[in-house]
Amino acid sequence: MPTCPSCGFEDRDRDARFCSKCGGEIPAAAGASLPREPGPAVPGELDPKAAAKRRKWRVMLLGALVQVPIVIAVIFFVGKGCGVAEGSLVAQGQPFGDFTFKAVQCRSGERMNFFGAVVLGNGPNDGGVIVGDDPLQGRYVKIEVPGSCKPPDLEVCTEILVDKTKCSIYEPRLERTNTTVNDIRLIDGSLKLQCAYPEGGTLKAELKFESCD
DSSP, X not given: OOBOTTTOOBOSOTTOSBOTTTOOBOOHHHHSOOOOOOXXXXXXXXXXXXXXXXXXXXXXXXXXXXXXXXXXXXXXXXOOOSOEEEEEEEXXXXXXXXXXXXXXXXXXXXXXXXXXXXXXXXXXXXXXXXXXXXXXXXXXXEEEOXXXXXXXXXXXXXXXXXXXXXXXXEXXXXXXEEEEETTEEEEEXXXXXXXXXXXXXXXXXXXXXXXXX
């Protein structure tokens, strides 16, 4: 309740500007509602600033996850480019399973923000081979198992990194060409693999790809 500075009377009217007893003026600050300082957090309840910060990080994290691409499926649906590929990859036993991948086309990894190439078959669920170059780990090879992509969008697929320590032949080659198409530098390269795994499985590959865009 506002208090009159002249007579000390406490007026019940919170918005009173003049004292109802002596008629003296009551300062506006006394009758106005003062901004409340945030009190201590209730146990089990987040501080408003901390909660706002957490919401911000959740939004940023969700945005990053949404932008994470499924490399082969997304590149395939971009459409066929001018890149061509030939050769095959044959897997038997674990850890890859039994299949033969036939190379038909290729795209540049620059589309997905990495240096390398994605070698594809005819269809989005025919599997593929990713040949890339990491600044820290060096050249690497990933195999997308044919038929492993989940419907309806075929964007979640089984990808297995080839362990070079299990290979007697491990020769991924990548080379930037001097040709650029739609701001994408075309990539040439090849891949030779001969690997044997403790589970009894084997992996052999001989691929060649040119003008991957």
